[in-house]
Amino acid sequence: MQADLGKNYFELFEIPVDFQLDLSNLSSRYRELQRRIHPDRFVNATNQERRLSMQMAALVNEAFQTLKDPLERGRYMLGLRGVDVNAETDTTMDPEFLMEQMVLREALSAVRGSDEPGERVTALAHDVASRLDKNIAFLKVSLGQDSDGSLKRARTLVREMQFLSKLQLEVEALEEELG
C-alpha cells in the first residue's frame, strides 16, 4: 500500500548502501525525518494519516537504531544480501576464536577475587572493545566486496561480534557493580 514502508533502511534515509557511514549525517537525517513524520505533527490530521505517521515514525526509529550500531548494521546488511547470520544450519565457529573467548571469560570470572578488581575489569573492557574495533575494520572491507568468500567472511566477523558484544555487556555490568 505504501512505498516507503517497503524500502530498506538505507533507502529510507536516502544514503548509499555502505557499511561505512557518517554517524552525524545519519543522526541529522533521522531528526529531519522525525520532525516531519512524527505523530505529534499529525494530531489534527485524518485517522489514515495519523496511523501512517505512527507506522513511519516507528520504522524510522527502528532503522536508526539498526544503522547506528555497527553490529546491527552488519547483521542487517548481510540480511539484505540474503545471508542469515544466525541460521541454525551453520553454527560452526573457528576453534581458535572460541579458545580466545574462553580465556576472556575466565579472566572475567577471576576479576572479583583478584587484588585490584577495578583495574582488571577496566583492562578487560579495553581488550574487548579493541577486539570489536578490529572486527568492525575487517567487516568494512568484507562488506565492500561482492564475492561469496567475502560474504562468508563477513558473516563470521558478525557472529564473532555477537559473542564479543554479549561479553561486553557482562563486563559493563561488573564495572557498575564494582563502582
Added chain:
Amino acid sequence: MVLLQISEPGLSSAPHQRRLAVGIDLGTTHSLVATVRSGVAETLADAQGQHLLPSVVRYQADAQPVVGHAAAEMLQQDPLNTVSSVKRLMGRGVEDVKGLGDVLPYKFEQTQSDMPRIKTVAGSVSPVEISADILRNLKQRAEQSLGDELNGAVITVPAYFDEAQRQATKDAARIAGINVLRLLSEPTAAAIAYGLDQNPEGVYAIYDLGGGTFDISILRLHQGVFEVLATGGDSALGGDDLDHVIAEWIMLQDGIELAQDLCLQRRLLKLARDIKETLSHADSTEWTLERPQGGEWRGSLDRETLGELIAPVIKKTMLPCRRTLRDAGLNASDIQGVVLVGGSTRIPLVRRMVSDFFGQSPLDDIDPDKVVAMGAALQADILAGNQSGRDLLLLDVIPLSLGIEIMGGMVEKIIPRNSTIPTSRAQTFTTFKDGQIALSLHVLQGERELVSDCRSLAHFELRGIPPMVAGAARIQVTFQVDADGLLAVKAREEASGVESKVEVKPSYGLSDQEVETMLRDAIEHAGDDVAARNLREQRVDADRSIEALRSALAQDGEDLLELAEREQIETRVQELVTLRDGEDPLAIKRAIGVLNDATQEFAARRMDAGIHQALAGHRIDEFKD
C-alpha cells in the same frame, strides 16, 4: 517568482481557528490545569482563586463526589470515603496495594479482577474512576475560565510510569470526556516550561521528586528536537514516604501505638507534612498534639534532625541517577543544566544532595508545583497547531523493557528499555499442536529474567489461526508502542495472510468494554443524554476529518492526485459534510470510515512527499559545508 495560490470556492482551507488546548498535571497530592494565553503559559485558578487542586475525592451517599479543598478538609473526619494519593494505585493490583501497607487507610473490596476497588458509601470505586473525577473537575474549571469547550489536553505522567499506569491515566481521561492529545512525561514538560528548547543545544537532567513518585531523565536538545536519552526512577518513592518517616518518629517519641485509629493516622500524617514544609524555610518548629488517651503532647524538631531522619529516603534517589547517566552514556559533568520538579525538591537537603551529585546549582526559578502543568500547556498548544512559532519536537522513550513469557517462566525481551517511541517489533510464533487455532501471549514489563520478577501487563489471546499441522503456521505478532507509550498487539498468519483477532485481558486495568460502560454511567450520572453525546462526538470527529482533508487537498491535491482521484475524494468529503448535519451517529461514523479508505493512497503519497522534502532540505545543507 511567487505563485499565488487560488483555491476553488468551498475548498479553501478553513480560516485557522484557535483550538482550546490545556495541559493537566495529574499529581499524587495535587493537580493543576494550565493553558497558553498570548504566548505565555499560566495555570488556571478556581472560583476561589486557588491554583492547586488537592487530588482528593470524597464520596457521599446521595450526592455528587466532592473534589479538592472541600474533600481534603474531610480527610480526617471521613477517612473511609475520602480518597487521596490515588495516583499511587493507578495501574496497580490488589497485591501491590497491600505492599503499600498503611499508606492507604481504605477498605478494599474483594473482586474477581486484580484491580483494587475502594469501598465507599457511594458504592465501590476504582482508581481510574477516582482520577476521572479529578480530571472532570479540572476540565470544568478550564471551560469555565476560558469560556468554551475544550478541544484537547496534554496530560502528564511520571516518565517512569509503566504501560498499565499510562493506560489507566488515559482511561481516566476518556471517562472524564477529555480528548487526550498526548501523554507527556513530567520531566519533559518541565524542560519545555524552562524554555530549554530555545537554547541551541545541550544535555539536561530533570530531577523530579513528587508526592508519590521519583523520576530522573536525561534529555538532549539538538536542531529543535528534544530527545529523552534515558530515564529512570522509582514509581513508589516520594514526599509521602518522608511524611511517613516523620510520622513514625513522632509516634516513637510520644509512645503512640499504631494505630487502628484511622483518624489519628491521618492527623499524624498531616502533622508530619506540616513539619516537613515548615522546616523547608525555618530552622526549627514546635507543635502540640492531642493524645488519643487525652491530654496534649508538645513536640519539637529542628532541620538538622529532620535531615538525619529523611536522608536514607533521599539517598534512594541517587542510585537511579547514576544508572540513568550510565544508560545515556554520560558522566555527571556532561550535564549542562539540572531542573528541579516536584514539591519535595523544596526540601533543603534534597537540593544539597542534587547539587553535590551534579556539581552545579539546579535551576529553580519556576514554582516546582506549577512547572509541569505549564510545560504541558505549551506542548498542548503546539500539538493543537496554535503555535507556529515554536518548532519543537519531543522524542520520548519507553522507560521499562517489554517482553513476553516463554518456556520455564522466563521473559524474553522484545522492546528494550529506553527505546525511542513510537516503536514496533515483529516476532514470529508457531503452533505446537495439530489444528491449533488460538495462541495466548503473556506480555510483561521490567528488566528481570523471571516472569515472577516483572510486572504482568496483559494476556493477549490470538484467535482465528487457520488450522494446520503443528509447527506449520507462521504467526507474525507485531508489538507496537505508540507515542504515548501504550502497547497494541496485532497478529497475522503469514502463509494464509489471515489476521488474528486479538483479545486483551489487562492484568491490572480495565478492558475496553469496562471503560465503555463507565463512560456511559458517567454520562448518565451527569444527567447527560448518551445518544446526544455520541452524536456530538461523531460530529467532532467528522469535522476534524473534513477540515484535515480540505487543507490536505488545498496543499497537495494539485501535485499528488490525478483529476479523477481528486474528484472521487471530494465526492466522499461532500457526502460526509451532508451526513454530518444529520442526526444519525452511525451513518456519520460509516462515512468517516469510507472517507478514510478513499484517502489511503493520498495519505501515503503525502507521507512520501514529506519524507523527500525533509531529506532534500538536508541535501542543500550538506552542499553548504
